[in-house]
Amino acid sequence: MTDSINKDHFEIRLVEKQEIQFLCDLAAGEGWNPGLRDIECFYQADKSGFFIGLLNGEPIACISAVKYGEDYGFVGFYIVREPWRGKGFGLAIWDYALDSLSGRVIGLDGVVDQQDNYIRSGFKLAHRNIRFEGTAKAEGNKAKSLVDVKSLPFEQIAAFDAGCFFEERKNFLKAWFGEEGHVGFAKINGKEIKGYGLIRPYCDGYKTGPLFAADPTVANDIFNALCTEVEGSNIILDVPENNTNGLLLAEHYGLEQSFETARMYKGGNIDLPLEKIYGITSFELG
Numbered sequence: 001m002t003d004s005i006n007k008d009h010f011e012i013r014l015v016e017k018q019e020i021q022f023l024c025d026l027a028a029g030e031g032w033n034p035g036l037r038d039i040e041c042f043y044q045a046d047k048s049g050f051f052i053g054l055l056n057g058e059p060i061a062c063i064s065a066v067k068y069g070e071d072y073g074f075v076g077f078y079i080v081r082e083p084w085r086g087k088g089f090g091l092a093i094w095d096y097a098l099d100s101l102s103g104r105v106i107g108l109d110g111v112v113d114q115q116d117n118y119i120r121s122g123f124k125l126a127h128r129n130i131r132f133e134g135t136a137k138a139e140g141n142k143a144k145s146l147v148d149v150k151s152l153p154f155e156q157i158a159a160f161d162a163g164c165f166f167e168e169r170k171n172f173l174k175a176w177f178g179e180e181g182h183v184g185f186a187k188i189n190g191k192e193i194k195g196y197g198l199i200r201p202y203c204d205g206y207k208t209g210p211l212f213a214a215d216p217t218v219a220n221d222i223f224n225a226l227c228t229e230v231e232g233s234n235i236i237l238d239v240p241e242n243n244t245n246g247l248l249l250a251e252h253y254g255l256e257q258s259f260e261t262a263r264m265y266k267g268g269n270i271d272l273p274l275e276k277i278y279g280i281t282s283f284e285l286g
Helices: 003-007 021-029 038-045 089-100 112-120 154-162 170-178 216-229 244-252
Strands: 010-014 050-055 058-068 072-080 105-111 124-135 146-148 183-189 192-202 205-213 234-240 256-266 277-279
Touching: 010 089, 021 038, 021 050, 021 058, 021 072, 038 058, 038 170, 050 089, 058 089, 072 089, 105 112, 112 124, 112 256, 124 244, 146 216, 154 170, 154 192, 154 205, 183 216, 192 216, 205 216, 216 234, 216 244, 234 244, 244 277
Parallel strands: 072 105, 205 234
Antiparallel strands: 010 050, 050 058, 058 072, 105 256, 124 234, 124 256, 146 183, 183 192, 192 205, 205 277, 234 277
16 A cells, blocks of 8 residues: 555455445445345355455445455455545555455456556456346246246256356355345256346346346246336346347347446456356346
């Protein structure tokens, strides 16, 4: 840290459980529309991956640096409160978080206008993620081959999820599936999972995440079922730009682009099966 930050008594430390809502409140203040109960689930992913910056004991900044397995990490919740921006506090907590992920491939979903800053920190653009929003409008009844995702053996759905993500994330999924208001469906062919999707409430409607599917038909069946659950409400779907079928799915349901992020990696690339990712879980944790 610089002398000015030391002089001002800027402290960076792990977030304590009772402080975790601070991150979500800052994200909401930035217009990021977090899910109503996202932060409690995010915290279960890696309790050693959430940091707070305090100036003379007052919280003014936050960041997450969540570890996945032994090889990967993901950065999110990088926010400094408005009055203290441009004074070096953001850089200090940024460096602190990246140091905690040393030796790992690190990913993030950053706002596009910060892309140059991330490049200067060693990140490289992989692809864009496009946020689509609109009114949930189902097309007929739910497909008969769909089941409640919570009814499946947990180990089976966790293994399928890991095939579309960086690593297994069992602690997170247990919280994600079990949280109030979180509704999900899986497509089954015999005993094989072909895809699953989940929605959860946010302040103005529902966010989709994840939506993983083997092919466009599976993705459509699952998304249609999710729309059936919240017909008439606002719904969000975050699609990797490289998944052309995912973009067509959003277009088919009348959703319109409202936002985008730059998916970037440092320390190597991650070859995710983007053709199966019709909706990422969250911009904060990947």
